[in-house]
Amino acid sequence: MNAIIGQPVSRVDGPAKVTGHATYAAEFDLPGLVHAAMVVAPIPRGHIRSVDTAAAERAPGVLAILTHENAPRLPYHQIPQRPQVDAQSGEQLHVLQDAEVRFNGQPVAVAVAETLEQAVHAAELVRIDYARTPALTIFDPARGRPPSEGNVKAGRVPELGRGEAEAALAAAPVRVEARYTHPREHHNAIEPHVTIAHWEGEHLTLYDKTQWVDNDRKEIAHVFGIPEERIRVVSPFVGGAFGSALRTWPHVTLAAMAAQRVGRPVRLELTRRQLYTSIGFRPHSEQHVALGATKDGRLSALKHEVIQQVGRYEEYAETVLSPTSHLYSCPNLLARYRLVEMDTNSPCPMRAPGVVTGVLGLEMAMDELAVELNIDPLELRLRNYAETDEQKGLPWSSKELRACYATAAERFGWSRRRPEPRSMREGDQLVGYGMATAIYHSDRSAATASVALTGNGGAVVRSASSDMGPGTYTSMTQVAAETLGLPLEQVRFELGDTNLPYAPVHGGSVTMASLGNAIVAACGAAQKKLADLARAAQQGPFSGLPSEAVAFHGGGLARADGSGSVVPYAELLRQHNLGWLEAEGSAQPGEETKKYSSAAFGAVFVEVRVDEALGTVRVPRIIGAYDVGRVINPKTARSQCIGGMVGGLGMALEERADWDARFGRVMNANLAEYLVPVNADIGVTEAIFVPNDDRNFNPLGVKGLAEVAICGVAPAIANAVWHATGRRIRQLPITPDVLL
Amino acid sequence: MQPFTYAPVADAAGAAARALQGASFIAGGTDMLQLLQEGVAQPAELADINRLPLQGITEDADGAIRIGALTRLQDAADDARLREAFPVVTEALDLTASPMVRHMATVGGNLLQRTRCLYFRDVSTPCNKRLPGSGCSALDGENRHNAILGGSEHCIAVQPSDLPVALISVDAEVQIQHADGAERWVPVEDFHRLPGDTPQIETVLRQGDVILGLRIPAHARGRRSHYVKVRDRASFSWALASAAVALRLDEGGRVTEARIAVGGVATKPWRLPRVEQELLGVRLDRDRARLAAVWAAEGAVTRSGNAFKQPLLQRTVERAIIEAGELA
Structure with a gap:
């Protein structure tokens, strides 16, 4: 061989x-192709009083204006066994089916015209009179409620744990407790979401940006009430997605609806601003972590509550409690998950959904515990190494996390770290070293x-x-x-x-x-x-x-x-x-899921430079070592990992949707104001793969490697900022206004 | 996007004539295309001025430097004479946008760049600058990027360009031609207007005006100059605060001339005469720099999200003075 x-x-x-x-979804050049543009609601909740499409219909090149008044009534059959990528309760947005406005940015009309410019112009000419009603646009943790039944069945449980966490925490000789938050974040893949819909008789072809053609077909078949066999979905290339193209969004239905109406193939591409409301996002989260430990640094109690925003017409929930349940050895554990309903488009998976959030709180709290105990943060992790998955009560199918710690620490030069904060400098800059553990459950x-x-x-x-x-x-x-x-x-x-x-x-x-x-x-x-x-x-x-x-x-x-x-x-x-x-x-998957718990692991070490007077943080080095099982292609695997590291850096220092509660709207919905890292932000990024071959998990011996790489980066950076400055910033992103 | 007519124009007189009829200009288009796409700008006519002979940098006999309005930012940044004589200008350009944008964007266009205020750019929200009388959403909204200096109850939008901030520190002037053929010179410092109760009027330009170029006078040569920009990421983002400092020191290290202007914090590129005054006649050291910089935020009015700009501005000015004075 x-x-x-x-x-x-x-x-x-x-x-x-x-x-x-390479032909991407927008680029399929079909004969007779025409263009659609969406009109979206500018209010967070209410209903449409009246629609005036006269001017739009008279505009040059216009073929049709679809609104709730003239759009076909679609059956919207529900998929009996919903895939995990869909919201597990409620129903997806039914587009143009009624006069209700459920969130700011909801599509309320579609203009179809010969050219894109004509469609955009016509969309602007649609006059809609709205009646606004009171909206839930403020994230209020007090309104947190458990996930509903559909999500619980899918494993997004409201509580999990073992032992007696409350009592153990009260009795613990050393305790730390803190709140951590991150804002709503958006995928911002380079390629916008786009669909070309083409009906030929009763057969529909969709050229779509999707991470799952089979589910795209199933969803549209159910929405339109037609057999799956009559639909073909084509998606040979995807220009980045990070989870945003896992499920099928309302604009795909709109494209198919518009194509049916005008009898021509229709392309509907979302604008950058529409990408903040017409697909999903990583939900804003607040979390509370309490750790109890013995004086020699063994965890005796772990309490973790995560509260996230959720839309109101359907309920998307995440596996936020998964890392807490098994990352460390701890006999007494209580993890709780709550959702706060808001009038917004629905959140959705974004790279390492849920897990990156859970790891953030847990790994920042572990760093605080290390300080409290005066133990090296890496040593603290080693003292609480989970030899088995204590929540599932199963052995790991494989776990080379110790090798990850050792390899990355050695490569990074962790031993040079002076434990006291503010103890390392380079010129006028404060230098900080920080680390965190990464984990992402492996599924097949x-x-x-x-x-x-x-x-x-x-x-x-x-x-x-x-x-x-x-x-x-x-x-x-x-x-x-x-x-x-x-x-x-x-x-x-x-x-x-x-x-x-x-x-x-x-x-x-x-x-x-x-x-x-x-x-x-x-x-x-x-x-x-x-x-x-x-x-x-x-x-x-x-x-x-x-x-x-x-x-x-x-x-x-x-x-x-x-x-x-x-x-x-x-x-x-x-x-x-x-x-x-x-x-x-x-x-x-076979019997292995009953015999083993499987996860990819990693250890992330970062160096930060902080200009204390100006509040800026730069990251010259990120070193990660990963146990992802067998590596099929170290080159593309490395690309995956350094991409995840860059994403983690963005989460730590830059990414934030500026939400205006008065409008229920993301105000910085463009790439000039919603910042993601650029080349100048990135210094040395190294991804090292520790040898492993997990045949217990599957015959190829691979685990998963996409998601694990973003986990742990943001807490490692926040922990390094503490080490540099002595200031514990528990709110991401860590921007100059926060540091000053 | 509203339909508009598009036509190139060949010379300044032709451009001015179109402007008199209400045409908007497009040069590099790096801002105009965004404004068109978002429906913020809805011109009936777009006059393409890229063919006007206004490109390039020349030096006058007396040592003044002239920069044509259509000079691309990158070409200006790469000009050795400019870098040698007025480093504050090329440093500001180095820190502007990204290389791709700098290769398209023009010097004249940069002076006219519209604010990045989130509400100005989003047509679904009220904004007095975009739609006079509709209200200012930034006053009680997401105003982290908004101005702490020069604002009014009608508008606190920041003029976001780096270049004019640097130009003020070297006493640069803007050359303007009107449709009637008359030419005039306006100091960059006076080019932009405070919002007051007419935030939609941003400069002293009148309908039918064309910017021909800039002149940096010879008398500004010899100043130690420097530009510092603080932003949310290392490149390609707007200033949270920036400072252009140009100082002339005598042989004893005393400040005999000082020009300081700041960006990212004010509704127009903002000169700081009080800080300049504090520096005049003093022997520059770190303490003096700090004491002078305290005055940078004089008169600042902060809102919920931008209070951090007050200390940040002071520290940015202090840093720029120290580095310009080579005290670092």
């Missing part, structure tokens, strides 16, 4: 992307793939997966090439089309653990089919041999005992007069 897995292969789709040959889902061995000696692998940037095209090609024993160039992977075999959501770090194993299975199935043909043949080198007497290696079939030569795939196909041979394979 040639070693392709584990090689730092450059992206196979890289040349297409950098030369403009059922997946299917097909493999076609082709007459030219190559293979085409297919699955309806997605590649929003992590390198799915590349890593899956590696898995297939290695499994088939073919050179990388001979294998092509196709994804992003509902015509392909079913794939799970491309999110939650599940893709490789799920689909990778399905591809291995599909490769095996194709090989078996071919070997069976060869053995059943009347003549040839394998004629009449039992199955155990033949084996594939080096890109072909040979006798298992090594005698004779290797007959390549293409030769075998020729011998059987086959142009190609295809087989499907699948993989799904």
Whole structure:
């Protein structure tokens, strides 16, 4: 077997992307394509009194103006078993179905015209008279309520724990307790969300930005009440998503509705400002952490309450309590989750949803405990190392977190840290070192793939997966090439089309653990089919041999005992007069979920420089070491991780939606005022992978690696700011106004 | 986006004539395109002035430097004469926007850049500058970026450009031509207007005016000058506070001339005569710099979200004086 897995292969789709040959959703140039533009409500709650579309309808190029008064009534059937990416209670926004306004930014009309400019202009001419009613636009933790039943069933529980946390906390010789907050944050992928909808008779094709074509199809089928078979979703390239394209948003329905009305393919692309209201976001959260410990630094009690904002028409909740439940060894634990209803568009998963929030509070509190105990923050983590998942009562399928701590600390030079705050300087700048642990639970889902061995000696692998940037095209090609024993160039992977075999959501770090194993299975199935043909043949080198007497290696079939030569795939196909041979394979979670708890781990160390007079924080170094199981492609894996680190830096120092409660609106809804890191913010970012191969979790030995990389970065930076300045900033982002 | 007509113009007179008819100009377009897309600007006519012969930097016989209005910010930043004579100007340009923006944006356009006030840029909310009489949403809203100096009860929007702040510290003037052919010079310091009760009027330009360029006089040569900008991220963001300092010191290290202007904190590029006065005649040291900088926020009126700008402004000015005086 040639070693392709584990090689730092450059992206196979890289040349297409950098030369403009990769076709993104907005770029499908269909004959007769026309454009749609949304009109959105400027009030947080109320209803539409009247609509005047006369001027808009008269505008040049206008084909239709859809409002709640003339839009088709859609059945909006509910999906019986909702996917995890959807809100688990309430119902999705029913667009243009009634006069209600449920949040500021809600689509209330759509203009369709020959050109984009004409559509935008017509949208501006739609006159709507609103009646405003009182709205819930203030985040008031006192209104917090437990998640409702749908979410509880999906694992977003209101409480979890073990032992007697309250009593243990009261009795603990050392205690720390604090509140931490982060604001509403937005994904801000480069590519805006966009859909082209094209009806041909009763058949609908959607060219969409999505992380899950199969679910996109299912959602629209239910909304329109038509069979899934009549819908095809195409999404070969995604320009970044970070979770925003997991579920299907209302504008996809609007595009399909508009295309149906005008009888032409319609493109609807959200503006940057609309991306703050027409898709989701990471909800504003406040959390309270109380830790109790013995004097030698062993946790005796852990209390953690997280309160997040949620919309009112549907209920999106997150796995915020997951890290708290098992990151450290602690006999007495109580974690609580509450939601505060607000009149807003619905939040949704954003990189490491929930977990990044839970880790933030816990890891900042651990740093405060280390100070209180006068123990090195890293040493405190080691003293409370969780040898098992104490909440589930299961062993880890694998856990190399100790190696992560040791590797990253060594690389960073943690031993040079002086424990006292304000003790390190470089010129006029205060220097701070901080660290935190990262964790993200590893899951896998059922997946299917097909493999076609082709007459030219190559293979085409297919699955309806997605590649929003992590390198799915590349890593899956590696898995297939290695499994088939073919050179990388001979294998092509196709994804992003509902015509392909079913794939799970491309999110939650599940893709490789799920689909990778399905591809291995599909490769095996194709090989078996071919070997069976060869053995059943009347003549040839394998004629009449039992199955155990033949084996594939080096890109072909040979006798298992090594005698004779290797007959390549293409030769075998020729011998059987086959142009190609295809087989499907699948993989799904098994007994391992009952036997083990699985997670990816990491240790993050950062250095900050603080200009105390001006309140600025810069981050010259972030060093992370990760246990993500086996690494298929260290190059794209590194890209994933440093991307996560950059995201974490943004969370710590820059990202904040400026919410104006009077309007129930994000005011800085553009990339000039909603800041994300730029190159100048980024110094050394290093991602190191500690060796591991988790066959307990799945045959490929991978865990997940997307989400874990953003976890821990923000608390590590906040902890470093404390070390630099002696000031504990418990509110993100840490901007000059907060520090001054 | 409202429909508009678009036409290039060939010379200043032609541009001024179009402006007299109500046309808006577009040069680099780095701000205008945003304003058009968001529906903030709704011109009936857009006159493209990129072909006007107003590009480039020249030096007068007396040592003054002239910068054409259509000179791209990056070209000005890269000009060796400008950098040598007036480093405060090129430093301010270095810290402006991003390289891509600097290659498009023009010097004249930068003077006319509209405020980044969140409410001005969002047509769904009241704003006196965008829609006179509709009210100021920033007074009691998300006003972290808004002005603590020069505001009124009608508007506290910041003029966000770095360049004019630096230009004030070197006594630069703006050359303006009117449609009737008359030319006039206006000090950069007097170019922008306070909002008062007409925040929609931002400069002294009249309908039918065209900016031809800038002149930095020879007498401003020889000052030690420096620009400091404090912002939320290391690049490509607006000043929370910025300071341009230009000092002339005698052989004994006494300040004989001082020009200090600040940005990011005021409704117009803001000169600080009191701080200048405090420095005159003193032998510069860190204490003097600090004591003078205390006056930077004189008259400041803070709101819920921008109170931090008061100490930040003082410290930014102090830092700029110290670094300009090479006391660091």
